[in-house]
Amino acid sequence: DVKVTQSSRYLVKRTGEKVFLECVQDMDHENMFWYRQDPGLGLRLIYFSYDVKMKEKGDIPEGYSVSREKKERFSLILESASTNQTSMYLCASSKGTATSTDTQYFGPGTRLTVL
């Protein structure tokens, strides 16, 4: 089974703090993704990565950055947390081949509250 883990289930931070969310996958997947999920807005893609040290902006990258130094690990960074970044953050990974099996597998999520 694919296992995607996230460093925290719940996190509370203060406005202006630097926040790191970590994601690790154990299936040697090429692709990794960060989404945020908000009521009524569904899942929105923040950033994704197709390879180590590669990153691409998703639909809502403002206020976020990412780091992928190792294949299995993808970090989401909030340089200066703001209250509008209170959300559920979801990490996903996929095999990365151009076939029908390019299914994304999700981690359990991190519920971040910024006070």
Added chain:
Amino acid sequence: DAKTTQPPSMDCAEGRAANLPCNHSTISGNEYVYWYRQIHSQGPQYIIHGLKNNETNEMASLIITEDRKSSTLILPHATLRDTAVYYCIVRATGNQFYFGTGTSLTVIP
């Protein structure tokens, strides 16, 4: 990617089959139908996907109409643990997953 339409909520009696419909009338020939579900406060869980043939796995069956404009996810014997939001997503390989608002399924004892 094609847009999907799902009913906002459904109920199903425990032990009965749950049939969740999805309309995707603008689907293109290279787009797959994926189903995920999300149990409260957890990450989405992959269920099944298909292109045009019906598919079955240990979790569910996917029935796609011949014209591919709609599909049905079938949970053959619903349990209380199947209570979740179910998302139908249509996408071409390599494109993003766009999760809509899905169908909130409640399994009733």
